[in-house]
Amino acid sequence: MAMLNPMPYEFLGVRHKPNLNNFFGFIYAKVTVPSSVKVPVLPWKDPETEDTIYPRGFFTGHYFSEELKAVEKLGYKVECYIGYEFSQQSLFNEYVNHFYEAKSKAKERWNFEFLTKEEAANKMFYTYAHEVVELNENHLILVSDTTPSRELLEAQDTDSVFVQNPLPQDIVGSGLGQFKDELK
Known part of the structure; x- marks a missing residue:
């Protein structure tokens, strides 16, 4: 992190x-x-x-x-x-570790999740917009031709990324600084 x-x-x-x-x-x-x-x-x-x-x-x-x-x-x-x-x-280590530990303990003890405003918005998006929409073939070809970077990266925002291949398991998890698999 x-x-x-x-x-x-x-x-x-x-x-x-x-x-x-x-x-x-x-x-x-x-x-x-x-x-x-x-x-x-x-x-x-x-x-x-x-x-x-x-x-x-x-x-x-x-x-x-x-x-x-x-x-x-x-x-x-x-x-x-x-x-x-x-x-x-290392200016923020004590602060970050304190609140990470508090969040982890609360989640374990009460099965409760603290959400930031951005996390709440992301969860709401995935709850209400989790519908597969089929595009016609012409749109798919157009998107493919105009965005060569999509060969590596599907989508991203400030705190998430969608990639074509699985990430190495040692960087995925619930630990501090690890990627969280939102689709599991």
Whole structure:
């Protein structure tokens, strides 16, 4: 879960051409997206139009170091120019763990679920809109032709994702930071 990851805390200084592997903070960098990436994941804001896009090729921008480390694992090339280094602090661990434990105990003891406003809206949607609607063949072809990213991702919103293949079992469950299978 993202809230349990260390966060930037105290500003330590500006570093020129920092080594990404042992750096924590924000970096102005040149990013090159390899042609093998089907769906780019790093956003970039066009300074002229102010549109946020997920480009291919290369671009420069300010990014969190941990985000750049993650995209490097996907084959992105990162050239760091200037870094704004911070100490690391786990600011919300106690808070998140306290309420996660309270929610888990309440669910076990009373078979009761605490719902956020968004979870309640999602549950209501699935309760009342769980009807299969058949589309004619022409619409299916049109959708398939205009959305090549659907080869990997069926649908998503802020807290869920529909994918074609099952996720690995070690990341699915009711634990903190795991994906919950809403269709079971």
